Amino acid sequence: MHHTEISRPRGPRRVIVVGGGPSGLAAARELERAGHRVTVLEEQDTVAGKCRSLEIGGLAHDLGGHICTNRYERTAQLMDELGVRTERTTRYRVLDVERRTASRQAMSFLRDPAFRRYRTLREREFSRIAEPGLAHSARALAAPVADWLAEHRLQSMAASFGPGFTAAGYGYLDDDVPALYFVKYAEMTGLLSPGPELLGHEGSFTVAGGFATLWRRVAAELRDVRCGVRVTSVERHADGVRVRTDSGPLAADELVLAVAPDRVLPALDATDRERDLAGRVRSNAYHTTVATASGLPGDAFYFLAPTPRTVRRGATASRTTTATRTATYGPSTPTAAPRTSPRCCGRTWPGSAGASRRCTCTSRGRSCRTSAATTSGTAPWTASTRSRAGPAPGTPAACPPSSWSSAPSPTPRTSSAATSRRSRAH
Secondary structure, three states: OOOOOOOOOOOOOEEEEEOOOHHHHHHHHHHHHOOOEEEEEEOOOOOOHHHOEEEEOOEEEEOOOOOEOOOOHHHHHHHHHHOOOEEEOOOEEEEEOOOOEEEOOOOHHHHOHHHHHHHHHHHHHOOOOOOOOOHHHOOOOOOEHHHHHHHOOOHHHHHHHHHHHHHOOOOOOOOOOEHHHHHHHHHHOOOOOOOOOEOOEOOOEEEOOOOHHHHHHHHHHOOOEEEOOOEEEEEEEOOEEEEEEOOEEEEEOEEEEOOOHHHHHHHEOOOHHHHHHHHOOOEOOOOOEEEEOOOOOOOEEEEEOOOOEEEEEOOEEEEEOOOEEEEEOOOOOOOOOOOOOOEEOOOEEEOHHHOEEEEOOOOOOEEOEEEEEEOOOOOOEEEEEEOOOOOOOOOOOEOOHHHEEEEOOOOOOOOEEEEOOOOOEO
């Protein structure tokens, strides 16, 4: 169809927002505050998207967003406006399962001459990196992160921030992840630049009862939020848009898309130019695996560091360490080292006390990584999968997280763990 410039009348508008995650709910809130009538459509049975929380044993486990630092000024302002209670996070530790030790996250970069080089580089090439958004720094930080770190001799930065970056689900430093995401993560920790005390917290903090609490509070103040609704088609007309859903049609003056383009594109009456633009946006699948587990020391927020793996980039071989974000409660001691599978091949990995894990993915040759911690006797374990959807050229596709199974199914004791994979668009 042909699209022409349409004269929009002033005054309140009827707006449909597709997506009930943080971006969609935040947009809907601002639109309502500006006097517009907003309807939010969410396909899942609840809001919060990648900030959902799960309760296990009376404790909230965040499945995506889980921490704020002194760089999260706008989020803190929203929490304050809504009266959302916050609490400081527990201490951070890197758990070495093989050695049975838990140590502080190395922050030697902050005392290294490389930190001075980084600050000079930041001021010269990406001085706005700490501001909201990514576009202002994308060109300067487009190179793969491993290449960028090597070029500027910032390897100590990888040692200090790499485990947390991977554990949060952003990717691996030996993948073709642009340096933009790693540097943005490092800046958002609040450790590279001084920041204000937020909501009474000098350091990192989180939402009491889980991050979903914040977004449920936002949704509760909106007039019209509909969950469990799937959009089947969107048509633009001279007088607005018509949205068809599996629960009936809706009409509005404007449409806001707060979901990944590839998810909603089939339902849009998009032009060739719009489809081409949407096709240039890459996104990585976000999968969260939750398992009850024992054998992890309590009272800490752990980065579970598996055995280093050797990765070849051209003619250079480098050893890197991957990590898994694990929140643990209840004391006991792990007795088995993590295992890493370079490829999904249907083989079975033995565990302790007769437990085993088997990859059931039917697509051979796909890239798959996994780690597990087991304890003797009862053989409970925690596992995480790392998968990539829409990989960069030259990288294999990924195993879906649902392809992992365990046998026999252990009887969990007291601890619980949550691991995640971040979705990103670039």
